[in-house]
Structures are given as C-alpha cells and as structure tokens.
Amino acid sequence: MTTETAQTLHPGTQTVTVDTGRERYDIVIGHGLLALPQCWAGLPRAAQAVVVSNATIAPLWAARLVQALQPHYCQVTVIELPDGEAHKDWPALNAIFDHLLTHGADRKTVLFALGGGVVGDITGFAAGCYMRGVPFVQVPTTLLAQVDSSVGGKTAINHALGKNMIGLFYQPQCVVCDLDTLQTLPQREFIAGLAEVIKYGPIADEGFLGWIEHHLDDLLAREPGALAHAIRRSCEIKAQVVGQDEKEGGLRAILNFGHTFGHAIESGLGYGQWLHGEAVGCGMRMATDLSVRLGLLPPEALQRMHQLLVRAGLPVRAPDLGADCYLQWMGRDKKAEAGEVRFVVLQAMGRAAVQGAPDEVVRQVLQAAVRVDALA
Amino acid sequence: MTTETAQTLHPGTQTVTVDTGRERYDIVIGHGLLALPQCWAGLPRAAQAVVVSNATIAPLWAARLVQALQPHYCQVTVIELPDGEAHKDWPALNAIFDHLLTHGADRKTVLFALGGGVVGDITGFAAGCYMRGVPFVQVPTTLLAQVDSSVGGKTAINHALGKNMIGLFYQPQCVVCDLDTLQTLPQREFIAGLAEVIKYGPIADEGFLGWIEHHLDDLLAREPGALAHAIRRSCEIKAQVVGQDEKEGGLRAILNFGHTFGHAIESGLGYGQWLHGEAVGCGMRMATDLSVRLGLLPPEALQRMHQLLVRAGLPVRAPDLGADCYLQWMGRDKKAEAGEVRFVVLQAMGRAAVQGAPDEVVRQVLQAAVRVDALA
Numbered sequence: 001m002t003t004e005t006a007q008t009l010h011p012g013t014q015t016v017t018v019d020t021g022r023e024r025y026d027i028v029i030g031h032g033l034l035a036l037p038q039c040w041a042g043l044p045r046a047a048q049a050v051v052v053s054n055a056t057i058a059p060l061w062a063a064r065l066v067q068a069l070q071p072h073y074c075q076v077t078v079i080e081l082p083d084g085e086a087h088k089d090w091p092a093l094n095a096i097f098d099h100l101l102t103h104g105a106d107r108k109t110v111l112f113a114l115g116g117g118v119v120g121d122i123t124g125f126a127a128g129c130y131m132r133g134v135p136f137v138q139v140p141t142t143l144l145a146q147v148d149s150s151v152g153g154k155t156a157i158n159h160a161l162g163k164n165m166i167g168l169f170y171q172p173q174c175v176v177c178d179l180d181t182l183q184t185l186p187q188r189e190f191i192a193g194l195a196e197v198i199k200y201g202p203i204a205d206e207g208f209l210g211w212i213e214h215h216l217d218d219l220l221a222r223e224p225g226a227l228a229h230a231i232r233r234s235c236e237i238k239a240q241v242v243g244q245d246e247k248e249g250g251l252r253a254i255l256n257f258g259h260t261f262g263h264a265i266e267s268g269l270g271y272g273q274w275l276h277g278e279a280v281g282c283g284m285r286m287a288t289d290l291s292v293r294l295g296l297l298p299p300e301a302l303q304r305m306h307q308l309l310v311r312a313g314l315p316v317r318a319p320d321l322g323a324d325c326y327l328q329w330m331g332r333d334k335k336a337e338a339g340e341v342r343f344v345v346l347q348a349m350g351r352a353a354v355q356g357a358p359d360e361v362v363r364q365v366l367q368a369a370v371r372v373d374a375l376a
Numbered sequence: 377m378t379t380e381t382a383q384t385l386h387p388g389t390q391t392v393t394v395d396t397g398r399e400r401y402d403i404v405i406g407h408g409l410l411a412l413p414q415c416w417a418g419l420p421r422a423a424q425a426v427v428v429s430n431a432t433i434a435p436l437w438a439a440r441l442v443q444a445l446q447p448h449y450c451q452v453t454v455i456e457l458p459d460g461e462a463h464k465d466w467p468a469l470n471a472i473f474d475h476l477l478t479h480g481a482d483r484k485t486v487l488f489a490l491g492g493g494v495v496g497d498i499t500g501f502a503a504g505c506y507m508r509g510v511p512f513v514q515v516p517t518t519l520l521a522q523v524d525s526s527v528g529g530k531t532a533i534n535h536a537l538g539k540n541m542i543g544l545f546y547q548p549q550c551v552v553c554d555l556d557t558l559q560t561l562p563q564r565e566f567i568a569g570l571a572e573v574i575k576y577g578p579i580a581d582e583g584f585l586g587w588i589e590h591h592l593d594d595l596l597a598r599e600p601g602a603l604a605h606a607i608r609r610s611c612e613i614k615a616q617v618v619g620q621d622e623k624e625g626g627l628r629a630i631l632n633f634g635h636t637f638g639h640a641i642e643s644g645l646g647y648g649q650w651l652h653g654e655a656v657g658c659g660m661r662m663a664t665d666l667s668v669r670l671g672l673l674p675p676e677a678l679q680r681m682h683q684l685l686v687r688a689g690l691p692v693r694a695p696d697l698g699a700d701c702y703l704q705w706m707g708r709d710k711k712a713e714a715g716e717v718r719f720v721v722l723q724a725m726g727r728a729a730v731q732g733a734p735d736e737v738v739r740q741v742l743q744a745a746v747r748v749d750a751l752a
Binding site (some may be wrong): 094097098101102104106107128129130131132133153156159161162165166167168169212247249331332334 | 417466470473474477478480482499504505506507508509530532535537538541542544623624672707708710
C-alpha cells in the first residue's frame, strides 16, 4: 500500500513506514479501515486469502474483513483459533497448516492475522513456514498488538520450557491498525496494552512519556484523538528501532524493557494468568528499580514510573514466586548468553541500554518487588 | 571457513562456494574432514555446540565429530533422532527444541546436522526457528545429502497432508562433505543418491550426463576419484542455480526435475516405502516421458534416461496407485498454483523448464509408467 493510497482512505488516516533495509512496509492507522476494500487493493495477487482469527475477535470483525477482501480474492476463508496465550502453541499452529492444506492454499496465498498479539505471532510464524513462506498482513485488533507485536516481524509460538522460543523474523506486507476495533476491547486488555505504549517513553522519548502522563485520562477513556497520537508515536519509535536492527543484534533489545522480569512472571505463574502487558508493566517497574540500584538513575525516576503505572491501573507488585524461580526463568530468556542474564536498563529517562547485573542486586529487586505497595 | 583453510586440510580437498547475494558459504569436499579440529575452526564462536544425528549414523560418526568440535566449544552434546523419512515430523523437531532448552542452548549455539537429508532438513529448520535463528552446519553423510539436500538452504518437515510443506529457506554456515562417510552407506541408499547426481545432467549439463554414463561402474563401486568428481560437479551446478534463485522464484524449480511425480509416489505409498532418490529416479523417467509426449524431446532421450536409470539400479516402473491418486498428490505439490500442477520438463538434454501440461497427457504418462518394463 502506498502512502498516497492510505491517505485517500479516510480523513485522518496516518501512515508510518518500516524500512529494515531488506523489506519496507507501511503501518496504516485510522478509523473504519478493516471494512474498506480499497485498503486491501495493493497486496500481492493470489487465488485465495485466509483470515486467521480467534473465537473472541472473529464474531466481531471477521465478516467485515472477509467482505472487504472478496473483491480481491476468489476464495476467502476464516480459521478460528482458541483465544489466549495458553494456545500460542504447536497445536494451534498446526491447525492453521491443516486449514491451508485442506483448502488447497498455494505459495501465493495471503494470510491475514486478525486479532491480538497471539494471533499475530502465530499467523506470522505460520506464514513464514508454510511452503517456506507466503505473504501475510497484520490486522491487529488490540492496543498491545497495534503498538508493539504487529510491527517489526517478530513471530513465534511458546514452548513448554520458554516463551516465544520457537519463531522467526518474518515481516508482514503491511500492518493495518483500525482504531475502531479498540472500542470493543475489554478494559483489562486495553490497560495491558497501555503498558507497551508507556514503554516507549522511558526507552526512547522522555517527551512522549510526559505526553502520556498528561493525557492518561484521555487514553483511559479511549478518546480517539489521544489514541491515534499514542499509537502513531509508538509505531514511529518501534519502526525507527527495528529499521536500525531488524534481528536484535543490539539496539532492538531495548524494546524488551520490562520483558525479562515480565516473561519470568508469565512463565512462573503459567501463561495466561497475567496478561502480557500486565507482566511487562510490573517488569518495567522492576527494571527501573534495577537501574536505580545500579546507580544509573535517581530514585525519583522509579517514583515517576511507579505513579504512572498505578494511575494506568497496571500491577506494580510482583507475584511472590521466590527469587530462585525468577532467576531460573530469566536464565532461559532469549537475551541470556552462556547463562548470563542481560537486562534492559535505563541510563536516563528516554535512554535505554542492555547489560548484565550482579545476582545480589537482582535479588534485591525481586525481594522489594513482592512487597511493593501501590499507594506508596 | 575460507578456501585457504579448506585447502590446507588434506591434499585433494575441494571447495565450491555458494553465493545467494545475501549469504555466502563454502561446500568443502574431501576425505577425513569430519574428525579434523581445524575443519571447524572458522565457525562462529559459542559456548556450546549440539550435534543432531540419527540412531544409524550417530554410532558410526558422532564420536569423531564431537572430539573434533571439543577444542572449539565448552559443551558439545549429541541428540539422536529416530532414523527415516517417517520421522521428519513435528515430534522429531520438538525433540531438538527440548534438547536445546534443557541444555540451556542460547542464541549463539551452533547446530551440526550429521546425517542424511532428513537430519539435514529437520536440523536446518530447527536452527532457523530456535530463538528465531541460530547458526548451523551441514555435515551430510549420504550421497543424496552431499549432492543435493545439504546445499541451498531448503529446510522442512513433512505434514500428514504433504511432503516438505512446513519449512524455511535458511542457509548453513558451511557444508562439509566427508567422502569417507559414503563408504558405510548401504547400497540401496547409495543408489538412491545417484538419482540426484544423474539429475544434474539432463537439467543443466549434457556433458556431465555423458561423464556419468561413462563412469557409472566406477561410481557404483564407490571409486574415490569418481565420487569426488561427481559430488563436486553436482555441487557446482546446484550452487550456480541456487546463487541465481535462492527462493525458487523461477530457475531453482528445475532442481525438482522428477520430484513432482516422485513426491506423489512417496506420498501415495506412505513416506519411507520408497527412498526419496528411488522415487526421484522413477519420477525423472516420467518427466522425460512427459517431455517427449509434449513434443519437446525426441523419443531417444527417454530411451537414454531409461537405460541409465536401469543400469544404476534405480526403479523405472511406477507403483500403480491409480491416476487419480497421483493427480491428487501432485495438486498438493508446492509448485502447484491455483490448482494447476507445474512440471519440470526437458527442452533438450541439459536444459530444463517449468510448465503446465494437459491432464490427458499427464494421464498417458501415468498409465505408461505403471507398465514400464525395465528390460525394454
């Protein structure tokens, strides 16, 4: 899709371009996009399209998307996966392959990931492997997916021994963020998505952090103008980072701020107990605390993060899994190398770096995190 | 590994370079390579290496490879998969992931595929997906793997509904063909591998076809000089084709000469009844027959292919699965587009092309193939 096409779609539609050097694609952000046939006109030609969604999202949005795709493909089918992080696994992935093969999908078939991060990650992985790669499009319907997981080409499924352990870097043809879909999102999921929006402030843009603090009530009320700005700015930062480091050789790792602790929470509790964004929210507080304890940040920075997370309704007290359990899960993090856990830390508000940390300091962070008082 | 390193390994060691434009690596061909520590000196540094092999090959060759790797990695472990095409599936792939995760393998861990085409395909796929990609090395121990499957970065597992349906293009760091490993290969497997050597003649080099016809007895006796030449020339042709078309946009499909029919034989009979090379041998005869019936080749060309395949000990009569069964399996071939089956045909001996064919001509080929007399 060209920028010109996107801007003729609806007034106010915005475009952010991701350019990894090897691939280039647009993130289109606007209202009512999903149901517009012209939104899908610029994609690769194929005999068929397959919409991958889940049991929650499909009843709300799949029919509109299918109708908008029908002018472009002879056959459009929908596969519904079970909803939830617990199903980001091989059986769900294989259900997509079964659907594709029984429907005679060929090497040109285009997949559409209609849903949140789980649907996007698993559909992207399926597209990357089916017949060694078919095109796919991200149509994220959650805030978390729109600002984070749908952009940048990370795809994966979980393994019993670790989250996102099996996957690919595989870029979509484009990302279409229809803001209307956010209006049907349950509040808990919406707030979880805000954690990934907030993330972009501390790691890359203190000004954006200030904007979020100032407009948090508008965001929580899902005010369209505030949402559009927050999503565009988040996508811009993500696109800039991914453009410099597609495969997480270095810089890209800063996008995992809060994720090393967060993944340990998710894994330790069992996938699906906490939402990913909730775990990341709590993990960002822990990573900020770590940065303070390492002498990188003044204590006021922790206070600032803490207050914003609490105002947003995100959890700040970590579940008491025991420090050894945390350390064990963090040792399995993909950023770990030869057993050493690597953390994303803040060198200042708006500037992140990746480094190791002494075990005893990490233990202090863990011990403090399970005793955090939200009202402190 | 640099060419200079390779050539200091053993007298007579030869190198063929694959250059896809995005990646560049060497195929090293020689004697006693596997057990030489200096053969593995140029690979990416890592804390650990994992050798993936199978229950047949590991007892013969794994200890030598492990010993040669130990100077370069703190930890070298071996995982043995069950042997055979029937196990080129998700459970075997997941067994590799289990091994990697329980051994704390990180994003730098190097995998070594020690075995035939099944081990190479599945290990390459595992390497491409584990933590979104770790380096791997092909150490093919069968003739088929040395001349074909280990070169070019095609990796895959089978799906119940089709062969190699789930996979990646993922290039190895290098390919090390130790000619000594061919001496322990059962004759049936060796002959199956010859089918892929023979293939390079009709599709790309009539002179090489003549050389094979002239040296077939030496090859069947596994005479080292003849083997070394056949493998080097096969790898050169494959490297040239893959270098021009890594992802099978066009030219690369010619490497599948005989494979559309061959895959239908393998799938129709159930994986593992015929060896892959046997099915390809029979399939090449069928594809040559198709080329003759389409008026592209004179009937003498079919006679020539037939005689060579019979002399090599490859099957020329197709199993009688029924034409509908063949057509159904061929319709699922990855080269099929929007239901139309695409065949690799010969426009002359030494020149291949990809095209469709009328159903009735394909049916004539199928009907004739099940009545072929090897002595004709």
